[in-house]
Amino acid sequence: MRLPQFGVRYPVTTVMIFVAIIVLSLFSLTRLGLDLMPEIEIPVIAVLTTYEGAGPEEVESKITKVLEDRLATVKNLDRIESSSEEGTSVITLKFDWGINLDEAANDVRDMVDFSTAFLPEDIDRPRILKFDLSMMPILILTATADESYPILYDLIDDRICDPLKTVPGVAAATIQGGLERQILVELNRSRLEAYHLSVDQVISALRKENLDIPGGHIKTGIKDYLIRTPEEVEVDEIGDIVVSTNEDGVAVYIKDIATVRDAFKEKTQEVEVNRKRGLIVIVQKQSGANTVQVTEGVYEKLEELKKTLPSDVKLLVARDLSDFIKGAIGNLRNALFVGGILV
Incomplete structure (x- = not known):
């Protein structure tokens, strides 16, 4: 029996087959991953x-x-x-x-x-x-601040980037620009020579005082105690670290040969947003994740996170990859709709 004859003789069965095909197609469409580029x-x-x-x-x-x-x-x-x-x-x-x-x-x-x-x-x-x-960024955010700019990097890292990493499908959220905190120990060359010390000795002294060493376990009855040696030095304690002791038994401290400052890393790049100092947050998705769904999840999370920021911190979207994907899907849908009507 030929296909046209089957369609004429069994119209209900033919309609049911096409309805099933349409339902399965729509169900598959909802499960289809959306991305700008194929996985290569x-x-x-x-x-x-x-x-x-x-x-x-x-x-x-x-x-x-x-x-x-x-x-x-x-x-x-x-x-x-x-x-x-x-x-x-x-x-x-x-x-x-x-x-x-x-x-x-x-x-x-x-x-x-x-x-x-x-x-x-x-x-x-x-x-x-x-x-x-x-690895291409799916979302690029910008952050600017006035009074909070010196701590903007830490604010965005703690209150935006870390929570965004918990959104399903997000692989990484990294920061570019801003001021990153750094403890500076600025050595005085003439003082080093006067005390007959080298830079390596200073580095060695700092390493010995800044330790966090696990010490194993101690079992007492049914209890098991974890032993560790937390010796991470605080900023105000760095100056009191002993570097060496001279022949007279007098200790030489870091504060005797250097200046300790709680400052920022040397800036290698400058980020400005609308002529204001700021930084960039780059959001990347996991391989195989749906770009549109991940982006929507990030937007929902951002609405919650914005409430935790100071009033002078402003977050803006500089680039959204899902916009290109939605536009391409919209054009395809319109083409199919127009083609279906004309044909």
């Missing part, structure tokens, strides 16, 4: 290492060359590229298409951990980054 796993991994105060040649010889020689042995590696700049080493590993990038990242991580013993002790731990289109 680019077979590229970057190893980023920061070495503050080092020049390009020093970064090249002590970090980049060491890591390159060992990372070159990772399997399925197609090409390796590197760049060494002041204080930063970037090694880009390009793999063959179709490989399991998670397994490749584990191999790279193991090799970096193995290479750590051959790197300078005072570098930051190398970071391993995978190139993923889902």
